[in-house]
Amino acid sequence: MRKPYSRSHANRGAVLERLIDMTNQQYRNKGIADIRKIPTPVQIQSNVRGKITGYITKGEWVDYSGVWNGKAVVFDVKETSSKTSFPLDNISEHQFQLLKSWREKGAWAFLLVSFTKHDEVYLLPVGLLERYWEDARNGGRKSIPHKDFMMDCELIQSEKGYVLHYLK
Template identity: 65%
Template sequence: MQKSYNRSKANLGKQLERLIDMTHHQYRNKGVADIRKVPTPVQITSNNRGKVTGYTQTGEWVDYVGAHNGKTIVFDAKETKLKSFPLENLQPHQYELLKSWREQGAAAFLIVQFTKLHEEIYLLPFKILQEYWEDAEKGGRKSIPHSAFIERCDLIKSEGGVTLHYLKNIRRCLV
């Protein structure tokens, strides 16, 4: 199925993605971790003398996968301009992938940036995401309030020469 291109969403998450990519470069240079961005799949529709046309497909993966201290890491990066994180920002297949990998012992989580409200970036462990997701499926709240991030999640900051030093809090994603 062809997906239309929405210019208003074209750069959504690009700033956060750049910060995470810089962080991963720093982690690799320090020998701390090797975490890579999963490319968005592209469906090529034609190739006429070097002129390629196509469209991006809905990915079946999350944004990032890698390893740190012998543990697999899998996560997605999300942004919200709201005072809460809408669960609809995470696709069901992304949730299921995080759940499956978490059940196999991986550190699974989201990195969520609140862009307008506070410019804060949090690490949301899968366990907390799962609580809200399952409650929403039962007719409960369809978003995670900012206050829950403040109370239950780790704020990610620059530290030790690393742009977004989220790995220092990764142990919370393994319990």
């Protein structure tokens, strides 16, 4: 039996992405950075007299990419409703590999992770993510504790007129 459609699950992350999009527009308007949302890939099944049907496909990219201070920037946006940790299975293997590869080539690669129960957003650099990722692969913990975000990651907030000022 199919589970009923969950509108709240489908829109999970939409508010956070809107805030990031607003911030990115502010960065563009001030000439600071040009960072854009990557559209969700769709596989078109048919186009009959302008009526298009299709389905969302698994993307090979991350949510955002662009340039800041002459440097490439790539990142993905994740949310968790857990109060205590961020599950690593929220990140797909291809997303992790793409972020890691771009970081190795000089880009600034990271995740913006929202803890919805705490109303907090953290910037998690890929270098730090990689430590947790490898530990989980070797049988360690499969999540990152919230307290580790508090100690090791930058809390992203509204400041200096920016909605979510993540470029500092």
